[in-house]
Amino acid sequence: MSKHAAVESADVAVERAAKAAAAVDRLTRWTDDFPTPGVRFADLTPVFAEAEGFRAVVDCLAECAPDADLVAGVDARGFLLGAGVAATLGTGVLAVRKAGKLPPPVLSRKFELEYGTAALEIPADGIELRGRRVLLLDDVLATGGTLAAAAELFDQAGAEVVALAVVLELTVLEGRAKQGDYPLTSIVQA
Secondary structure, three states: OOOOOOOOOHHHHHHHHHHHHHHHHHHOEEEEOOOOOOOEEEEOHHHHHOHHHHHHHHHHHHOOOOOOOEEEEEOOHHHHHHHHHHHHHOOEEEEEEEOOOOOOOEEEEEEEEOOEEEEEEEEOOOOOOOOOEEEEEEEEEOOOHHHHHHHHHHHHOOOEEEEEEEEEEOHHHOHHHHHOOOOEEEEEEO
């Protein structure tokens, strides 16, 4: 699928979403008390390592914003998703990095995780973001701080975040509530 592909039927889109959800349900590896006691970690690495599962997830995420002209993936598994979706859509991809991984100048935003605090950064120059239509991706939506911080960075840079999408949403942590008015898609809610 690309920006130039014909519009598909609703049945095809539903089938794609079901295929992606089935791969996520079947292949996600759950680990209790990681990275700290009390946290249940959803490891999507097995989903991405299976060709059919990865393709189904990428196709499903690409459908969230077929008119985006830039795909952004949040450090680190979001990089994998972002690259796949950008290639599918025929757009560029931008990595939203953890603090200290990009040379200055950067735009930076601190946020809280379910087990601490962190910061994300994007380049402050070298890439024209003003006016760009951004699809923002991450693997898991937990408490919501990471995705919200990333969206704020693109707002600060003058980009338009047209959609947020994740593979897995942990609904009990209510991270969706922190995402403001952005359209948010999750392939699977657990």
